[in-house]
Amino acid sequence: MNRRKAAVAELEGRIGHVFHDRELLERALTHASVGDGATKVRHYERLEFLGDRVLNLLAAERLMALDVEAREGEMSRLMAALVNYHACARVARRIGLAEALRLAPSASKIGARENDTVLGDACEALMGALYVEGGLDLARTFFLEFWSEEFSRLDEPRIKDPKTQLQEWAQARGMPLPAYKVVNRTGPDHAPSFTVSVSVGEHEPELADGRSRQEAEKAAAMAMLLKREGT
Known part of the structure; x- marks a missing residue:
């Protein structure tokens, strides 16, 4: 066998x-x-x-x-x-x-x-x-x-996903909502890879990759949160 x-x-x-x-x-x-x-x-x-x-x-x-x-x-x-x-x-x-x-x-x-x-x-x-x-x-x-x-x-208690956390972070500071943009897509249709940018107000955009657009957006949101933590 x-x-x-x-x-x-x-x-x-x-x-x-x-x-x-x-x-x-x-x-x-x-x-x-x-x-x-x-x-x-x-x-x-x-x-x-x-x-x-x-x-x-x-x-x-x-x-x-x-x-x-x-x-x-x-x-x-x-x-x-x-x-x-x-x-x-x-x-x-x-x-x-x-x-x-x-x-x-x-x-x-x-x-x-x-x-x-x-x-x-x-x-x-x-x-x-x-x-x-x-x-x-x-x-x-x-x-x-x-x-x-x-x-x-x-x-089980649920941890908010990074996109929700970033949106709440921006709103708490009177900023516009985060804006996501696909800047690159590579790979075959059955296994694509996405690069997404996220921008919030005047802050420098953050980029992240993922195997789906949603995954890349979450990763970009997390990158922005980590960079701006404490601000």
Whole structure:
């Protein structure tokens, strides 16, 4: 048994489901980079689209069951904590999804297998595949087991992200809101790298890189905060 085949078998063992439709599972585990420059390859993007909707439904269903008096605004806040690429990437790591992914060698070489965005997307694709294979009940069983740790995090005190901190810092000093600008984008579509600048009033702009625009903006905000700390 080759290394990836063993990883796929281990993945199925962890999630407690062996796929009857092997092509469906393979599609859920195939990154778009595999098709670059080759014959048309069926990858996971369509399943990711479906899985995102299934995940949102299951998270909303569970939140409503946990607190029948919760207001819409509070549930929306909790949903944002449960359904995002970081949470999906953590689930992907718990089930060993990274090792089972089918990636182009070039994507593996630049670290796509450990990238939160890639792992989060693949986790949603797997959710979509579970829904296609066994309907909502199968997807729900997976969700309830592997999102349990994410639900346990909901009561933890939350540290504000750097963009929120920078905005509050600027407002407290009567400055305009931070302005973000993408100054460079490199890399292939499946693994881009962004350079973003942030400026606040007359302060010198700060630059930072990230594997997504959002990640780069947060890094730039943190750089600005660290530079201006105490001012």
